[in-house]
Amino acid sequence: MRLEEIIAGFDPRTAGAEMHALVRELFPICRSITGDGVRRTLEILSRRQPIEIREIASGTPVLDWTVPPEWNVREAWVRDPNGDLVIDFRSSNLHLVGYSVPVRRRMPLAELRRHLHTLPDRPDWIPYRTSYYKETWGFCLSHRRLESLREGEYEVVIDTTLAPGKLTWGELVLPGELEDEVLISAHVCHPSLANDNLSGVAVALFLADLLAGAERRHTFRFLFIPGTIGSIVWLATNPEAAGRVRAGLVAANLGDPGAFTYKRSRLGEATVDRAAARALADAGAEHALEDFVPFGYDERQYCSPGFNLPVGSLTRTPWGRYPQYHTSADDPDFVRPEALGGSLGLYLEVARILERNRRFLNLEPRGEPQLGRRGLYGSLGGREEGRERELALLWVLNLSDGEHDLLAIAERSGLSFAQVSAAADRLLEAGLLQ
Numbered sequence: 001m002r003l004e005e006i007i008a009g010f011d012p013r014t015a016g017a018e019m020h021a022l023v024r025e026l027f028p029i030c031r032s033i034t035g036d037g038v039r040r041t042l043e044i045l046s047r048r049q050p051i052e053i054r055e056i057a058s059g060t061p062v063l064d065w066t067v068p069p070e071w072n073v074r075e076a077w078v079r080d081p082n083g084d085l086v087i088d089f090r091s092s093n094l095h096l097v098g099y100s101v102p103v104r105r106r107m108p109l110a111e112l113r114r115h116l117h118t119l120p121d122r123p124d125w126i127p128y129r130t131s132y133y134k135e136t137w138g139f140c141l142s143h144r145r146l147e148s149l150r151e152g153e154y155e156v157v158i159d160t161t162l163a164p165g166k167l168t169w170g171e172l173v174l175p176g177e178l179e180d181e182v183l184i185s186a187h188v189c190h191p192s193l194a195n196d197n198l199s200g201v202a203v204a205l206f207l208a209d210l211l212a213g214a215e216r217r218h219t220f221r222f223l224f225i226p227g228t229i230g231s232i233v234w235l236a237t238n239p240e241a242a243g244r245v246r247a248g249l250v251a252a253n254l255g256d257p258g259a260f261t262y263k264r265s266r267l268g269e270a271t272v273d274r275a276a277a278r279a280l281a282d283a284g285a286e287h288a289l290e291d292f293v294p295f296g297y298d299e300r301q302y303c304s305p306g307f308n309l310p311v312g313s314l315t316r317t318p319w320g321r322y323p324q325y326h327t328s329a330d331d332p333d334f335v336r337p338e339a340l341g342g343s344l345g346l347y348l349e350v351a352r353i354l355e356r357n358r359r360f361l362n363l364e365p366r367g368e369p370q371l372g373r374r375g376l377y378g379s380l381g382g383r384e385e386g387r388e389r390e391l392a393l394l395w396v397l398n399l400s401d402g403e404h405d406l407l408a409i410a411e412r413s414g415l416s417f418a419q420v421s422a423a424a425d426r427l428l429e430a431g432l433l434q
Contacts, residue, residue, distance in 0.1 A: 001213055001214055001215065002214065002215055003211075003214040003215065003216075003351070003352055003355055004352070006210055006213060006214050006348075007348055007349070007352060010210070010344075010345060010348060011341075012338070012341030012342055012344065012345050013337070013338070013341055014341075015206055015340070015341050015344050016336075016337035016338050016339070016340045016341025016342075016344070017337050017341075018206070019199075019202040019203065019206055019255075019337070019340040019341070019344065020202075020255075020332070020335060020336075020337040020340055022044075022198075022202050022205070023194050023198045023199065023202055023255065023332050023335055023340075024332045025044065026041055026044060026198050026201070027192050027194055027198060027331070027332055028093075028192060029041055029093075029191070029192075030073055030089075030093040030191050030192075031188060031189055031190060031191050032071050032098050032099065032130075032189055032191070032226075033068065033071075033099075033132060033167065033189045033226035033227070033228075033229055033230070034058075034068065034069070034070040034071055034165060034166065034167045034168065034226065035070055035071050035072045035073075035165075035168075036072050037072075037191070038168045038169075038188055038189070038226065039053070039168050041188055041201075041224075042168065042169075042170040042188070042224060045170060045201070045205050045224060046170070048205055048206075048209055049172050049205065049208050049209060049212060049222075050172070051170040051171065051172045051222075051224065052170065052171045052172065052173075053168060053169075053170055054168070054169055054170070054171055055166040055167065055168045055169075056166060056167050056233055056237065057164070057165075057166055058070055058163075058164045058165050058166065058167070059164060062229075062232050062233050062236040062237070063232055063235070063236045065229060065232050067167050067229070067233065068132060068133065068167070068229065069162050069163055069164060069165065070161075070162075070163060070164070070165025070166060070167070071098075071099050071160060071161070071162050072160065072161050073089060073093075073096060073159070073160050074159040074160070074161075075089060075090070075157065075159045076088075076089035076095065076096045076100070076139070076157065076158045076159065076160070077089060077090075077157055078112070078139060078154055078155065078156050078157075079154065079155040080149065080150070080152065080154060081150070081152030081153055081154065083155075086141075086145065086149060086154075087139050087141050087145075092126055092192060092328060093191040093192050094126045094127070094128050094140055094191060094192055094193075094327075094328050095126060095139055095140055095141060096138075096139060096140070096158065096160075097115075097117070097129045097130060097131055097136070097137060097138035097139065097140060098128075098129065098130030098131065098132065098191070099130060099131050099132050099162065100131070100136070100137035100138060100158050100160055101135050101136065101137050101158070101160065101162055102158055102159065102160050102161075102162070103137050103156050103157065103158040104156070104157050104158075104159075105155075105156050106153050106154065106155050106156070107153065107154060107156060108151075108152070108153055108154070109149060109150070109151050109152060109154060112154050112156065113146075115136075115137060115138040115139060116138065116139055116140075116141060116146060117129050117138060117139070117140045117141075118140070118141060118142065118143035118146050119142075119143055119327065120143045122143075122323065122327065122329070123142060123143040123144045123147075124142050124143075124144055125142060125324075125327040125328050125329050126140050126141060126142055126327065126328035127140045127326065127327055127328075128140065128190070128191070128193060128326040128327060128328075132229075135162075137158055142328075167226060167229065167230070167233060168226075169188075169223065169224060169225040169226065169230050169233070169234065170188070170222075170223070170224035170225075171221070171222070171223055171224075171234075172208055172221070172222040172224075173219065173220070173221050173222075174208065174211055174212055174216060174219065174220040174221075174222075175216075175219050176216035176217050176218045176219040176220065177216065177217050177218075178217055178218055178219065179219060179244055180218050180219065180244060180246040181218060181219045181220070181221050181241065181244045181245045181246060182218045182219070182220045182221070182245075182246065182247045182248065182351070182354055183221050183223065183245045183247070183248030183249070183302070183309070183311060184204050184207060184208070184220065184221070184222045184223070184248070184249055184251060184347075185204075185222075185223040185225065185231065185248065185249070185250050185251065185298050185302070185311070186200040186201045186203075186204040186222075186223070186224055186225075186250070186251045186252065187200070187201075187225060187226065187227040187230065187252065187297065187298060188201055188224045188225065188226065188230075189225075189226035189227045189230070190227075192328070192331070193326065193330045194255065194330050194331050194332045194334060194335045195253050195254075195255045195256050195322075195324070195325075195330050195334060195335050196252060196253055196319060196325060196326065196330060197251075197252045197253070198255075198335070199252070199253060199254040199255030199256075199335055199339075199340060199343070200250075200251035200252040200253065200254050200315075201224060201251075202254075202255075202340060203251050203254045203340065203343050203344050203347055204222055204224070204251045205222075205224075206344050207222075207344060207347050207348060207351065208220070208222045210344075210348060211351060216355065217355050218246070218247075218354060218355060219244070220351075221241065221245075225298070227297065227298060228298065228301065230298070231298035231301040231302060232301055235301060235302070235307060242307060242309065245302075245309045245310070245311070246271065246310065247270065247271055247272035247275070247310050247311075247354050248265075248272060248302060248309060248310060248311030248312070249272065249276070249311065249312060249313065249314050249347070249350065250297045250298050250299045250302075250311060250312070250313040250314075251314065251315075251347070252297050252313065252315050252319065253315040253316050253317055253318060253319060254314075254315060254316055254339070254340065254343035255316070255334075255335030255336060255339050255340045255343070256316050256317050256322060256324075256334065256335065256336070256339060257316075257336050257339055258316045258317030258322065259285065259286040259287055259288065259316065259317075260280055260285055260286070260287040260288070260314070260315070260316055260343075260346065261287065261288045261289075261290060261314075261315050261316065261317070261318050262276045262277065262280060262287065262288070262289050262290070262312060262313070262314050262315075263290045263291075263292060263293075263296065263299065263312055263313040263314075263315075263318070264289065264290065264291055264292050264312050265292060265299070265303055265309070265310045265311050265312045266292045266294075266303035266305075266308055267303075267308065267310050268291065268292065270310030270312075271310065271354065271357065271405075271407065272310050272311070272312055272350075272354065273310070273312055274407045274411070275350050275353040275354050275357065275407065276312060276314055276350055277289055278353055278407060278410055278411065278417050279346055279349040279350045279353055279417070280346070282349070282416040282417055282418065283346060283349065285342075285346075290318075292312075296313060296318070296319060297313055297319065299311050299312060299313045314346070314347065314350070316339060316343065353407065353417050356406065356417070356421045357405050357406050357407050357417075358405060358406065359400075359402055359403070359404065359405045359406075360396070360400040360402075360406075360424060360427075360428070360433040360434065361400055361401070361402045361433065361434050362397050362398075362400040362401065362432065362433060363431065363432055363433060363434060364397075364432055365401070368394070368397065369397065369432055371390075371393060374430045374432075375430075376390075376393055376426060376427070376430060377390060377393075388415065388419060389419070389422075389423070391413070391415070392413070392415050392419045392420055392422070392423035393423045393426065393427060395409050395412070395413040395415065395420065395423070396409055396420060396423045396424050396427055396433070397427065397432065397433075399412065400424075400427075400433055406420050406421055406424060
Protein backbone atom coordinates (compact mmCIF):
# COMPACT_ATOMS: atom_id res chain seq x y z
CA MET A 1 0.00 0.00 0.00
CA ARG A 2 1.25 3.51 -0.75
CA LEU A 3 2.20 5.53 2.32
CA GLU A 4 -0.20 8.29 1.24
CA GLU A 5 -3.08 5.81 1.45
CA ILE A 6 -2.02 4.75 4.95
CA ILE A 7 -1.83 8.39 6.05
CA ALA A 8 -5.25 9.10 4.53
CA GLY A 9 -6.75 6.25 6.57
CA PHE A 10 -4.89 7.10 9.78
CA ASP A 11 -7.18 7.77 12.77
CA PRO A 12 -5.25 9.53 15.56
CA ARG A 13 -8.02 9.00 18.10
CA THR A 14 -8.09 5.23 17.69
CA ALA A 15 -4.30 5.00 17.58
CA GLY A 16 -4.00 7.26 20.63
CA ALA A 17 -6.36 5.06 22.65
CA GLU A 18 -4.47 1.90 21.67
CA MET A 19 -1.10 3.43 22.51
CA HIS A 20 -2.41 4.63 25.86
CA ALA A 21 -3.58 1.09 26.65
CA LEU A 22 -0.06 -0.16 25.86
CA VAL A 23 1.45 2.47 28.17
CA ARG A 24 -0.82 1.27 30.98
CA GLU A 25 0.17 -2.34 30.38
CA LEU A 26 3.90 -1.58 30.43
CA PHE A 27 3.81 0.91 33.30
CA PRO A 28 4.11 -1.51 36.28
CA ILE A 29 7.20 -3.29 34.93
CA CYS A 30 10.49 -2.54 36.67
CA ARG A 31 12.94 -1.66 33.90
CA SER A 32 16.56 -0.60 34.08
CA ILE A 33 19.52 -0.59 31.69
CA THR A 34 19.67 -4.40 32.04
CA GLY A 35 17.52 -7.15 33.47
CA ASP A 36 14.33 -9.10 33.15
CA GLY A 37 12.13 -5.98 33.04
CA VAL A 38 13.61 -4.97 29.70
CA ARG A 39 13.13 -8.50 28.35
CA ARG A 40 9.51 -8.58 29.50
CA THR A 41 8.87 -5.19 27.90
CA LEU A 42 10.33 -6.29 24.58
CA GLU A 43 8.29 -9.49 24.67
CA ILE A 44 5.11 -7.42 24.95
CA LEU A 45 6.19 -5.12 22.10
CA SER A 46 6.91 -8.19 19.97
CA ARG A 47 3.24 -9.10 19.98
CA ARG A 48 2.69 -6.30 17.47
CA GLN A 49 5.85 -6.52 15.36
CA PRO A 50 8.56 -9.23 15.10
CA ILE A 51 11.19 -7.37 17.11
CA GLU A 52 14.54 -9.14 17.23
CA ILE A 53 15.83 -9.49 20.79
CA ARG A 54 19.58 -8.94 20.90
CA GLU A 55 21.96 -9.23 23.85
CA ILE A 56 25.58 -8.59 24.75
CA ALA A 57 27.48 -10.02 27.73
CA SER A 58 28.43 -8.03 30.82
CA GLY A 59 32.06 -7.01 30.78
CA THR A 60 32.23 -6.57 27.00
CA PRO A 61 34.23 -3.45 26.01
CA VAL A 62 32.16 -1.09 23.84
CA LEU A 63 33.96 2.04 22.65
CA ASP A 64 35.14 3.76 25.87
CA TRP A 65 32.62 1.88 28.01
CA THR A 66 32.12 -1.62 29.42
CA VAL A 67 28.78 -3.42 29.46
CA PRO A 68 27.69 -3.36 33.13
CA PRO A 69 26.55 -6.28 35.30
CA GLU A 70 22.92 -7.31 35.02
CA TRP A 71 20.59 -6.05 37.76
CA ASN A 72 17.37 -7.66 38.92
CA VAL A 73 15.11 -7.09 41.94
CA ARG A 74 13.19 -9.61 44.00
CA GLU A 75 12.05 -7.34 46.84
CA ALA A 76 13.03 -4.18 48.68
CA TRP A 77 11.45 -2.66 51.75
CA VAL A 78 11.92 -0.76 55.02
CA ARG A 79 10.11 -1.49 58.29
CA ASP A 80 9.84 1.01 61.12
CA PRO A 81 10.49 0.25 64.82
CA ASN A 82 6.93 -1.13 65.11
CA GLY A 83 7.53 -3.55 62.25
CA ASP A 84 5.25 -1.62 59.87
CA LEU A 85 6.20 -1.30 56.20
CA VAL A 86 7.01 2.34 55.50
CA ILE A 87 8.66 1.84 52.09
CA ASP A 88 7.84 -1.05 49.77
CA PHE A 89 9.15 -1.64 46.25
CA ARG A 90 5.99 -3.60 45.45
CA SER A 91 3.83 -0.46 45.75
CA SER A 92 6.06 1.53 43.36
CA ASN A 93 9.27 0.45 41.68
CA LEU A 94 10.45 4.06 41.91
CA HIS A 95 10.96 3.49 45.64
CA LEU A 96 14.26 1.69 45.00
CA VAL A 97 17.28 3.54 43.66
CA GLY A 98 18.18 1.88 40.37
CA TYR A 99 21.08 -0.58 40.60
CA SER A 100 21.03 -0.67 44.41
CA VAL A 101 23.30 -3.38 45.82
CA PRO A 102 21.90 -6.04 48.18
CA VAL A 103 21.34 -4.93 51.79
CA ARG A 104 19.95 -6.72 54.84
CA ARG A 105 20.55 -4.63 57.97
CA ARG A 106 19.09 -2.85 60.97
CA MET A 107 20.04 0.79 61.50
CA PRO A 108 18.94 3.95 63.27
CA LEU A 109 16.91 6.54 61.42
CA ALA A 110 19.86 8.92 61.23
CA GLU A 111 21.87 6.38 59.24
CA LEU A 112 18.91 5.41 57.08
CA ARG A 113 18.25 9.05 56.19
CA ARG A 114 21.58 9.21 54.37
CA HIS A 115 20.14 6.73 51.87
CA LEU A 116 16.73 8.35 51.40
CA HIS A 117 15.79 10.70 48.55
CA THR A 118 12.79 13.01 48.40
CA LEU A 119 11.46 16.12 46.67
CA PRO A 120 10.78 18.74 49.37
CA ASP A 121 9.14 21.09 46.85
CA ARG A 122 6.81 18.27 45.68
CA PRO A 123 6.08 16.59 49.02
CA ASP A 124 3.65 13.96 47.68
CA TRP A 125 5.74 12.75 44.75
CA ILE A 126 8.40 10.02 44.67
CA PRO A 127 11.59 10.91 42.75
CA TYR A 128 13.37 8.60 40.31
CA ARG A 129 17.06 8.04 41.09
CA THR A 130 19.73 5.66 39.77
CA SER A 131 23.36 4.76 40.43
CA TYR A 132 24.42 2.60 37.51
CA TYR A 133 28.20 2.81 37.73
CA LYS A 134 28.88 3.35 41.43
CA GLU A 135 27.93 0.64 43.91
CA THR A 136 25.55 2.06 46.50
CA TRP A 137 21.97 1.69 47.65
CA GLY A 138 19.02 3.86 48.48
CA PHE A 139 15.29 4.43 48.58
CA CYS A 140 13.06 7.16 47.19
CA LEU A 141 9.89 8.25 48.95
CA SER A 142 7.58 11.20 49.29
CA HIS A 143 8.86 13.97 51.51
CA ARG A 144 5.64 13.82 53.48
CA ARG A 145 6.32 10.18 54.33
CA LEU A 146 9.91 10.99 55.30
CA GLU A 147 8.75 13.64 57.73
CA SER A 148 6.43 11.11 59.39
CA LEU A 149 9.24 8.68 60.25
CA ARG A 150 10.01 8.55 63.96
CA GLU A 151 13.26 7.80 65.72
CA GLY A 152 14.22 4.20 66.35
CA GLU A 153 15.74 1.18 64.67
CA TYR A 154 14.67 0.35 61.11
CA GLU A 155 14.96 -2.93 59.23
CA VAL A 156 16.21 -2.56 55.65
CA VAL A 157 16.03 -5.33 53.04
CA ILE A 158 17.14 -4.98 49.43
CA ASP A 159 17.06 -8.37 47.72
CA THR A 160 18.74 -7.68 44.37
CA THR A 161 21.25 -9.42 42.16
CA LEU A 162 24.09 -7.54 40.53
CA ALA A 163 26.09 -10.12 38.61
CA PRO A 164 27.50 -11.04 35.19
CA GLY A 165 24.65 -11.33 32.74
CA LYS A 166 23.55 -9.52 29.59
CA LEU A 167 22.36 -6.18 28.30
CA THR A 168 19.26 -6.58 26.13
CA TRP A 169 17.74 -4.46 23.38
CA GLY A 170 15.17 -4.82 20.61
CA GLU A 171 15.65 -4.17 16.92
CA LEU A 172 13.23 -4.15 14.00
CA VAL A 173 14.31 -3.59 10.39
CA LEU A 174 11.78 -2.87 7.63
CA PRO A 175 13.67 -3.24 4.33
CA GLY A 176 13.10 -0.73 1.55
CA GLU A 177 14.12 -0.27 -2.08
CA LEU A 178 17.27 1.49 -0.85
CA GLU A 179 19.85 0.41 1.68
CA ASP A 180 19.84 3.99 3.00
CA GLU A 181 18.29 3.87 6.46
CA VAL A 182 15.96 5.95 8.59
CA LEU A 183 16.61 5.29 12.29
CA ILE A 184 13.94 5.59 15.00
CA SER A 185 15.33 5.14 18.50
CA ALA A 186 13.46 4.92 21.82
CA HIS A 187 14.86 4.17 25.27
CA VAL A 188 13.33 1.35 27.32
CA CYS A 189 15.40 1.62 30.49
CA HIS A 190 13.05 3.62 32.72
CA PRO A 191 10.78 1.92 35.27
CA SER A 192 7.28 3.27 36.00
CA LEU A 193 7.56 6.53 34.06
CA ALA A 194 4.88 6.98 31.42
CA ASN A 195 5.90 10.01 29.38
CA ASP A 196 9.63 9.33 29.76
CA ASN A 197 9.63 7.03 28.02
CA LEU A 198 6.73 4.67 27.48
CA SER A 199 5.21 7.34 25.24
CA GLY A 200 8.23 7.24 22.94
CA VAL A 201 8.24 3.44 22.92
CA ALA A 202 4.54 3.35 22.01
CA VAL A 203 4.84 5.94 19.21
CA ALA A 204 7.88 4.16 17.74
CA LEU A 205 6.13 0.76 17.83
CA PHE A 206 2.93 2.04 16.23
CA LEU A 207 4.91 3.93 13.59
CA ALA A 208 6.66 0.66 12.74
CA ASP A 209 3.27 -1.03 12.53
CA LEU A 210 2.03 1.53 10.01
CA LEU A 211 5.21 1.56 7.92
CA ALA A 212 5.35 -2.25 7.85
CA GLY A 213 2.28 -2.17 5.61
CA ALA A 214 3.61 0.53 3.27
CA GLU A 215 5.73 0.53 0.15
CA ARG A 216 9.07 1.94 1.28
CA ARG A 217 11.97 3.58 -0.52
CA HIS A 218 14.17 3.73 2.58
CA THR A 219 14.96 0.96 5.01
CA PHE A 220 13.54 1.82 8.44
CA ARG A 221 15.36 0.60 11.55
CA PHE A 222 13.69 0.79 14.97
CA LEU A 223 15.77 0.48 18.14
CA PHE A 224 14.29 -0.12 21.60
CA ILE A 225 17.39 0.30 23.74
CA PRO A 226 18.61 1.18 27.23
CA GLY A 227 19.56 4.85 27.36
CA THR A 228 23.18 5.87 26.70
CA ILE A 229 24.83 2.46 27.09
CA GLY A 230 22.33 0.94 24.64
CA SER A 231 23.10 3.37 21.82
CA ILE A 232 26.83 3.04 22.55
CA VAL A 233 26.54 -0.75 22.31
CA TRP A 234 24.60 -0.50 19.05
CA LEU A 235 27.06 1.96 17.49
CA ALA A 236 30.04 -0.15 18.58
CA THR A 237 28.62 -3.41 17.24
CA ASN A 238 26.88 -2.15 14.07
CA PRO A 239 29.31 0.21 12.29
CA GLU A 240 28.10 -0.78 8.81
CA ALA A 241 24.44 -0.16 9.63
CA ALA A 242 25.35 3.11 11.33
CA GLY A 243 27.10 4.18 8.13
CA ARG A 244 23.84 3.69 6.19
CA VAL A 245 21.79 6.04 8.39
CA ARG A 246 20.61 9.01 6.32
CA ALA A 247 18.09 10.34 8.82
CA GLY A 248 17.04 9.54 12.36
CA LEU A 249 14.81 10.59 15.24
CA VAL A 250 15.02 9.91 18.96
CA ALA A 251 11.47 9.42 20.27
CA ALA A 252 10.70 10.51 23.84
CA ASN A 253 8.23 12.59 25.86
CA LEU A 254 5.46 12.30 23.29
CA GLY A 255 2.38 11.89 25.48
CA ASP A 256 2.22 15.09 27.54
CA PRO A 257 -0.12 17.93 26.53
CA GLY A 258 2.71 20.35 25.70
CA ALA A 259 3.72 21.77 22.32
CA PHE A 260 6.19 19.98 20.06
CA THR A 261 9.94 20.62 20.21
CA TYR A 262 12.43 19.53 17.59
CA LYS A 263 16.11 19.43 18.52
CA ARG A 264 18.28 19.51 15.42
CA SER A 265 21.07 17.08 14.73
CA ARG A 266 24.69 18.16 15.16
CA LEU A 267 24.76 18.78 11.39
CA GLY A 268 22.02 21.37 11.80
CA GLU A 269 20.68 21.37 8.24
CA ALA A 270 20.48 17.65 7.53
CA THR A 271 17.48 16.40 5.57
CA VAL A 272 15.87 15.12 8.77
CA ASP A 273 16.23 18.57 10.36
CA ARG A 274 14.50 20.18 7.39
CA ALA A 275 11.87 17.45 7.20
CA ALA A 276 10.91 17.80 10.87
CA ALA A 277 10.75 21.60 10.58
CA ARG A 278 8.58 21.32 7.44
CA ALA A 279 6.23 18.78 9.02
CA LEU A 280 5.76 21.00 12.06
CA ALA A 281 5.15 24.10 9.92
CA ASP A 282 2.69 22.27 7.66
CA ALA A 283 0.79 20.92 10.67
CA GLY A 284 0.26 24.47 11.93
CA ALA A 285 0.92 23.25 15.45
CA GLU A 286 2.63 25.29 18.12
CA HIS A 287 6.24 24.22 18.22
CA ALA A 288 9.85 25.18 18.88
CA LEU A 289 13.02 24.43 16.93
CA GLU A 290 16.23 24.15 18.93
CA ASP A 291 19.86 23.71 17.96
CA PHE A 292 21.86 20.66 18.94
CA VAL A 293 23.52 20.52 22.35
CA PRO A 294 25.58 17.48 23.47
CA PHE A 295 23.21 16.70 26.33
CA GLY A 296 19.84 14.98 26.50
CA TYR A 297 18.92 11.56 25.14
CA ASP A 298 20.67 9.18 22.74
CA GLU A 299 20.94 11.78 19.98
CA ARG A 300 24.14 12.86 21.71
CA GLN A 301 25.62 9.41 21.06
CA TYR A 302 24.48 9.21 17.44
CA CYS A 303 25.74 12.77 16.91
CA SER A 304 29.11 12.25 18.61
CA PRO A 305 31.84 13.51 16.26
CA GLY A 306 33.16 10.05 15.42
CA PHE A 307 29.76 9.10 13.98
CA ASN A 308 28.08 12.48 13.31
CA LEU A 309 24.85 10.86 12.18
CA PRO A 310 21.92 13.02 11.02
CA VAL A 311 19.77 12.22 14.05
CA GLY A 312 17.54 14.75 15.80
CA SER A 313 15.06 14.49 18.64
CA LEU A 314 11.34 15.10 18.16
CA THR A 315 9.46 15.44 21.46
CA ARG A 316 6.66 17.35 23.05
CA THR A 317 7.88 19.01 26.26
CA PRO A 318 11.62 18.23 26.42
CA TRP A 319 13.19 16.35 29.31
CA GLY A 320 13.44 18.25 32.59
CA ARG A 321 11.01 21.00 31.55
CA TYR A 322 7.85 19.65 33.10
CA PRO A 323 7.41 19.18 36.87
CA GLN A 324 6.39 15.53 36.57
CA TYR A 325 9.68 14.56 34.87
CA HIS A 326 11.45 11.70 36.69
CA THR A 327 8.82 11.52 39.44
CA SER A 328 5.89 9.31 40.34
CA ALA A 329 3.59 11.98 38.87
CA ASP A 330 4.73 10.86 35.39
CA ASP A 331 2.04 8.21 35.40
CA PRO A 332 -0.47 7.02 32.75
CA ASP A 333 -2.94 9.74 33.76
CA PHE A 334 -0.35 12.38 32.84
CA VAL A 335 -0.08 10.91 29.33
CA ARG A 336 -2.97 11.86 27.05
CA PRO A 337 -4.31 9.57 24.29
CA GLU A 338 -4.89 12.57 22.03
CA ALA A 339 -1.29 13.69 22.52
CA LEU A 340 -0.01 10.22 21.62
CA GLY A 341 -2.19 10.17 18.51
CA GLY A 342 -0.99 13.62 17.45
CA SER A 343 2.64 12.63 18.02
CA LEU A 344 2.26 9.51 15.90
CA GLY A 345 0.63 11.56 13.16
CA LEU A 346 3.58 13.97 13.15
CA TYR A 347 6.14 11.14 13.03
CA LEU A 348 4.17 9.64 10.15
CA GLU A 349 4.34 12.95 8.28
CA VAL A 350 8.10 13.21 8.80
CA ALA A 351 8.40 9.67 7.41
CA ARG A 352 6.35 10.67 4.38
CA ILE A 353 8.56 13.69 3.70
CA LEU A 354 11.72 11.60 4.01
CA GLU A 355 10.25 9.00 1.67
CA ARG A 356 8.97 11.48 -0.93
CA ASN A 357 11.80 13.99 -0.92
CA ARG A 358 14.05 13.86 -3.99
CA ARG A 359 15.49 16.00 -6.77
CA PHE A 360 13.94 16.29 -10.23
CA LEU A 361 15.05 17.67 -13.56
CA ASN A 362 12.74 19.81 -15.68
CA LEU A 363 12.74 18.33 -19.21
CA GLU A 364 11.36 21.56 -20.75
CA PRO A 365 13.48 24.16 -18.95
CA ARG A 366 13.57 26.80 -21.71
CA GLY A 367 10.50 28.86 -21.07
CA GLU A 368 7.39 27.65 -19.32
CA PRO A 369 5.94 24.48 -20.86
CA GLN A 370 2.33 24.66 -21.98
CA LEU A 371 0.43 23.10 -19.12
CA GLY A 372 -3.06 23.64 -20.50
CA ARG A 373 -2.77 21.15 -23.34
CA ARG A 374 -1.49 18.60 -20.83
CA GLY A 375 -4.56 19.07 -18.63
CA LEU A 376 -2.53 20.68 -15.84
CA TYR A 377 -3.80 24.26 -16.11
CA GLY A 378 -7.26 25.79 -15.86
CA SER A 379 -8.93 26.77 -19.12
CA LEU A 380 -10.11 30.14 -17.82
CA GLY A 381 -7.68 32.78 -16.61
CA GLY A 382 -8.24 35.00 -13.56
CA ARG A 383 -9.96 32.35 -11.40
CA GLU A 384 -8.82 31.74 -7.83
CA GLU A 385 -9.88 28.10 -7.85
CA GLY A 386 -6.86 25.86 -7.96
CA ARG A 387 -4.44 28.78 -7.81
CA GLU A 388 -2.17 27.17 -5.21
CA ARG A 389 -2.23 23.89 -7.11
CA GLU A 390 -1.12 25.65 -10.30
CA LEU A 391 1.43 27.73 -8.37
CA ALA A 392 2.91 24.51 -7.00
CA LEU A 393 3.31 23.21 -10.55
CA LEU A 394 5.16 26.35 -11.59
CA TRP A 395 7.43 26.30 -8.52
CA VAL A 396 8.36 22.66 -9.09
CA LEU A 397 9.10 23.31 -12.76
CA ASN A 398 11.18 26.38 -11.99
CA LEU A 399 13.34 24.83 -9.28
CA SER A 400 13.67 21.32 -10.72
CA ASP A 401 17.18 21.97 -11.94
CA GLY A 402 18.78 18.92 -10.36
CA GLU A 403 20.01 21.02 -7.43
CA HIS A 404 16.84 21.68 -5.42
CA ASP A 405 14.95 18.88 -3.70
CA LEU A 406 11.24 19.03 -2.95
CA LEU A 407 11.93 20.22 0.58
CA ALA A 408 13.86 23.18 -0.79
CA ILE A 409 10.97 24.00 -3.13
CA ALA A 410 8.49 23.88 -0.23
CA GLU A 411 10.77 26.02 1.92
CA ARG A 412 11.23 28.68 -0.76
CA SER A 413 7.65 28.74 -2.06
CA GLY A 414 5.93 28.67 1.33
CA LEU A 415 3.70 25.88 0.09
CA SER A 416 3.21 22.68 2.06
CA PHE A 417 5.34 19.68 1.25
CA ALA A 418 2.18 17.75 0.35
CA GLN A 419 1.27 20.37 -2.29
CA VAL A 420 4.77 20.37 -3.78
CA SER A 421 4.98 16.58 -3.78
CA ALA A 422 1.59 16.24 -5.47
CA ALA A 423 2.65 18.76 -8.12
CA ALA A 424 5.81 16.77 -8.82
CA ASP A 425 3.72 13.61 -9.26
CA ARG A 426 1.48 15.32 -11.83
CA LEU A 427 4.43 16.76 -13.75
CA LEU A 428 6.19 13.40 -13.71
CA GLU A 429 3.09 11.70 -15.14
CA ALA A 430 2.92 14.38 -17.84
CA GLY A 431 6.50 13.64 -18.88
CA LEU A 432 7.83 17.05 -17.85
CA LEU A 433 10.15 15.79 -15.08
CA GLN A 434 12.61 13.00 -14.53
